[in-house]
Amino acid sequence: MRMSQLFATTLREVPAEAEIASHQLLLRAGMMRKAAGGIYVFLPLGLRVLHKIETIVREEMDRTGAQELLLPIVQPAELWQQTGRWDVYGEEMFRLQDRHGRSFCLGPTHEEIITWLVANEVQSYRQLPVVLYQIQNKYRDEIRPRFGPLRSREFIMKDAYSFDRDAAGLDENYRKMYEAYARIFTRCGLSFRPVEADSGAIGGKGSHEFMALADAGEAAIVYCDACGYAANVEQAECLPPEGDGEAEAQDAGQARAGEASEPGWRRVETPGQHTVEEVARFLHVQPRNLIKTMIYLADGQPVAVLVRGDHDVNEIKLGHVLDVRHVFLADAETTERVTGAPVGFAGPIGLAQPVPMWVDQAVMAMKEAVTGGNAKDTHLVGVDPTVHFPAGYKVADLRLAQPGDLCPRCRRGRLQAARGIEVGQVFKLGTKYSEALGAMYLDENGRSHPIIMGCYGIGVSRTMAAIIEQCHDEHGIAWPMTVAPYQVIVVPVNAAEAPQWEAATQVYGQLQAAGVEVVLDDRSERPGVKFKDADLMGFPLRVTIGPRGLKEGKAELRWRASGQEEAVPLDQVVSRVQQAIADELQRYTP
Ligand code: ATP
Ligand code: MG
DSSP, X not given: OBTTTOSOOOOSSOOTTOOXXXXXXXXXXXXXXXXXXXXEEEOHHHHHXXXXXXXXXXXXXXXXXXXXXXXOSXXXXXXXXXXXXXXXXXXXXXXXXXXXXXXXXXXXXXXXXXXXXXXXXXXXXXXXXXXXXXXXEEEOOOSSXXXXXXXXXXXXXXXXXXXXXXXXXXXXXXXXXXXHHHHHHHHTTOOEEEEEOOOXXXXXXXXXXXXXXXXXXXXXXXXXXXXXXXXXXTTOOOOOHHHHTOTTTOOXXXXXXXXXXXXXXXXXXXXXXXXXXXXXXXXXXXXXXXXXXXXXXXXXXXXXXXXXXXXXBOHHHHHHHHTOSOEEEOOHHHXXXXXXXXXXXXXXXXXXXXXXXXXXXXXXXXXXXXXXXXXXXXXXXXXOHHHHSOTTOEEEOOBOOOTTSBOTXXXXXXXXXXXXXXXXXXXXXXXXXXXXXXXXXXXXXXXXXXXXXXXXXXXXXXXXXXXXXXXXXXXXXXXXXXXOSSSEEEEESOTTSHHHHHHHHHHHHHHHHTTOOEXXXXXXXXXXXHHHHHHHHTOSEEEEEOHHHHHTTEEEEEETTTOOEEEEEGXXXXXXXXXXXXXXXXXXXX
């Protein structure tokens, strides 16, 4: 490819719409353009990268024995109504009607349609197991599309679905997919970590997310260096404080004396003190001596949720224990009605309106705690949950794991925190979809059973952005060799000088003939401009042909990622480049 022909315009300025490196660099390097919020054009260079990732994905899927097919993007509403997800998906689903008024959606995922397909095609145990996958656009009307392809509304996903006779078969397919995912992300040059995950709206039990480690990642993860436990914080379990040895360490502090209202606890005035930090400072205690009481709406019904002052509620865990679809913090009006006080003074004792009370297990180990007093500028001190909480409360693991927590798995290491980009997720679905859509098989004895399913997704376009998040510097992208749009760029320092031009076109032709993916920068730009563009676009190797090297019959080979340089005799450029490519590819071989 000649640079003068390449349909790619680089931008010097950082586009204002882009906040993070991958989004900025994809635009600046001429790989992508925005068509609408969260909807992008992939230009030739960007598309080549996507194709490379897709090739890696296909090779690894095929290696597991999975078979590729292509499902429709436009899907009939009826299938989604049968599983109940036509309603559950809510506003994230793009919906449309045809000219006859029939409802369809643009597939945000494909469990329904593939299960319908398999229900029709599979009758006997002899046809199982089978694993099917596709690579295709998905549509999700994300509430906040941002960060370019990391969270877009139209994106490319590889989705695979496994169909098995029994749980052991599912376990085996799940393991194969998990291993294939590790190979895929290794080959893409990503530094990643599989973590235990919540299965979210897809449903089912048992799931892992593959997280590309990056500060720009939206996901918070915790991991233990001692045993290798790793989980999305949404999912990470917390030990009861006994297991944590923290109960003894608790320091009740020197609470101010107040009016004694009942044996054991006292009411104190805390004028203008709202936040945990303010109240703790005012009462000369630690945040961990406070109990935060929050009013949530669980499918519209108010509940009181209590966690220790230095902890946060895990709304996913809360949703699970309450067995509801939506949980969110109540509005001020509801909170004031339930507590009988302005926001900031909620507590478990003396609520104006009785509501179900859910208490995080760490709270139950507290002694002499401070709680809100359900009245303006009022807190209670000396509260002992086991003695003073009104009867009927329920205890559960409701909090977010934090760095420093004792590892819930090995109970030796301490959890550490990191951020990640979820590039893939694997789920054990069980029979949720097969039962809803009648995907049954007959066993050896002619008995009918629902097929056991798993599903497995990789965000292909998100993976491209995640790679850039990990592989860039202030000059631009530094693609791993495995996914680079072209492997090599040949740059004559001055294309108008005949000897340089001749040497450059000769090297370019030889590299092409050797099967190397190569760009020739044939433009009459200044060398600085050409070098800048090459660095921005991130070709892993640059061959520079300039007057000084030519005098000695040499070209300069430069590695984009490391900046390493090497003078190579012209007649050895092809073999040296081939060697360098082979070495680079080897680095990413699992
Ligand atoms: P997230 O939690 O980030 O919204 P998800 O868990 O809803 O993602 P899945 O249903 O597990 O996503 O989809 C499989 C994969 O598709 C994800 O692991 C991710 O790589 C990719 N993906 C999901 N949503 C988007 C999006 N809006 N833009 C780009 N890729 C996405
Ligand atoms: Mg996911």
